[in-house]
Amino acid sequence: MPSLEPFDETITVRRWHPATDLARLVEVTTAADVLFADHGLSLPPDDPTAELRHAEHVLVAGSPAVGFAALITVDGRAHLAALAVHPTHGRRGIGSQLLTAACAEAAKAGRTEMTLTTFVDVPWNAPWYAARGFAELPADAWGPGLRAIWAAERAAGIIVAPRIAMIRQLTATQTIPGGRE
Secondary structure (H helix, E strand, C coil): CCCCCCCCCCCEEEEEEHHHHHHHHHHHHHHHHHHHHHCCCCCCCCCHHHHHHHEEEEHHHHCCCCCEEEEEEEEEEEEEEEEEHHHHCCCCCCCHHHHHHHHHHHHHCCCEEEEEECCCCCCHHHHHHHCCCEEECCCCCCHHHHHHHHHHHHHHHCCCCEEEEEEEECCCCCCCCCCCC
């Protein structure tokens, strides 16, 4: 199980500015994807531009950005469409900061649950989210939107290792284990 890192007090989470942040967020994704290759997973090339432009909320850590979280609504729930931290800034709690902010943003928007899809066996995926309050969402509880995301991931070649959908209950005051409100 991953350690729960303290927050990096020097990093501020903010809303993104597409004109100035987009190119950097593409760089963050590309660099973060190298970690999967180092773990033996061959993922298809990932350009998050369309996903970021269509996200309801994009939160960015740092200026210039060193990480981001993108949120959409799927089946009436908040859905964490993407969370990435540049590897040179990893293991400093930035991912936890982004997740905390994403959960708070979703709760503020009236969502009571957040879903995501992730790799089962990658330490900084399902085990990391489980340590932060997420649990596996059984396939029979998936709605049509989550099924469509799963099908799109499969079509894009993302299903290269066991994956699951996960869910977390949201409350008005979000606390992520190992983090701050």
